[in-house]
Amino acid sequence: MLVSRPQETAPDAGPSASPPGRTQGTPGSESHETTPDAGAPAPDAGVPAPDPRTAGSAAPAPDGKAASWEGETTTGETDGEGGKGNEILRWLVGIVANATVLTALLVFFGWQRNDAQSQALGFDESILGMSTRDYLLRSVPPMLVLLLIIAGCGMVWLWWDDRLVRRIRTRGPDDRVVRWTLRILPFAWLILPGPIRILGPVWYVWRPAAFVAFPLSIGASALLLLYAAHLRSMLPEATEPTPGRAPLLRAFTAIVVGVALFWGTSNYATVQGYAMADRFATHIGDLTRVVVYSPKRLYLTAPGVTETTLTDAKAAYRYRYTGLRLNLHTGGHYVLVSDGWTPKHGVVMLIADDDPVRLEFVRRR
Numbered sequence: 001m002l003v004s005r006p007q008e009t010a011p012d013a014g015p016s017a018s019p020p021g022r023t024q025g026t027p028g029s030e031s032h033e034t035t036p037d038a039g040a041p042a043p044d045a046g047v048p049a050p051d052p053r054t055a056g057s058a059a060p061a062p063d064g065k066a067a068s069w070e071g072e073t074t075t076g077e078t079d080g081e082g083g084k085g086n087e088i089l090r091w092l093v094g095i096v097a098n099a100t101v102l103t104a105l106l107v108f109f110g111w112q113r114n115d116a117q118s119q120a121l122g123f124d125e126s127i128l129g130m131s132t133r134d135y136l137l138r139s140v141p142p143m144l145v146l147l148l149i150i151a152g153c154g155m156v157w158l159w160w161d162d163r164l165v166r167r168i169r170t171r172g173p174d175d176r177v178v179r180w181t182l183r184i185l186p187f188a189w190l191i192l193p194g195p196i197r198i199l200g201p202v203w204y205v206w207r208p209a210a211f212v213a214f215p216l217s218i219g220a221s222a223l224l225l226l227y228a229a230h231l232r233s234m235l236p237e238a239t240e241p242t243p244g245r246a247p248l249l250r251a252f253t254a255i256v257v258g259v260a261l262f263w264g265t266s267n268y269a270t271v272q273g274y275a276m277a278d279r280f281a282t283h284i285g286d287l288t289r290v291v292v293y294s295p296k297r298l299y300l301t302a303p304g305v306t307e308t309t310l311t312d313a314k315a316a317y318r319y320r321y322t323g324l325r326l327n328l329h330t331g332g333h334y335v336l337v338s339d340g341w342t343p344k345h346g347v348v349m350l351i352a353d354d355d356p357v358r359l360e361f362v363r364r365r
Helices: 085-096 099-121 132-174 176-191 193-202 207-233 245-282
Strands: 288-294 306-309 319-330 333-338 348-352 358-362
Touching: 099 132, 099 245, 132 176, 132 207, 132 245, 176 193, 176 207, 193 207, 207 245, 288 333
Parallel strands: none
Antiparallel strands: 288 319, 288 358, 306 319, 319 333, 333 348
């Protein structure tokens, strides 16, 4: 005896229970569902179906490179705007813009400039007793000129590097500009310092500038030699460099650049110091007048100084000295010169802050 068993029905899952693209069969009707063959591989549920709109496009290549229609690979940003050439410039900026290097340059410049001026005026720089703060503050304005020149050269280099790298990547070593650049750069050690060294002593007007530019040109030559080695490594036929060679090359270049930078700063400070000494000798009258009152006789006998004895017995100060000029105040004392100061017969006088004297500063007229 056959017993009919009622058909089990699944709970209602809503409209989304049926897979898309299939029609759910109803009792008494034919099912339109297609059953795949048993031997056919099942589709991977984790892989999305290809978009028919992009079915004919090229698949993206690995490592972030897009495959071109010619079969070549090009990077999206070509390693930055100027390629690896900018790495050298960033490395140089990291050296020059370092706070320690800038502080050392400013202090060294201030000391060297004061030493040159003091020698021209006939006394030793150490008697001024300047502090590090004095050197720093007095060095900022003149050093800005040198730093701006270095920054301007760096901007020109950045502009040229961007165009040169584009030519190397698009045309290779067959480009005329690339070919001549790679031929000239290895001789930068001769092209830059040579003319400066030869023309400097000959042309009197050019002599101070050549005195400063010569050591800087040596540093620039070292950078250009490093840059030439980098450009050659970008060529298609370039071979892999020896491991550890690039860091050593940069280290030696950094030494040359550092020495050239301090050498050029020293020469620039010397030129500035002698120029300040020349202006000092011809502009004594522009300095602030100083009148010194003292309870005791100081015996200031510099040319142009006048000593006056005060007759008032109740006065706190018995002697007055006029004909003095204030050069500067540093190291806890006033540096004074006389109206009759000359390079041959000049006298520099120091009055400490704690000396029992009174100073009167008269406005310049």
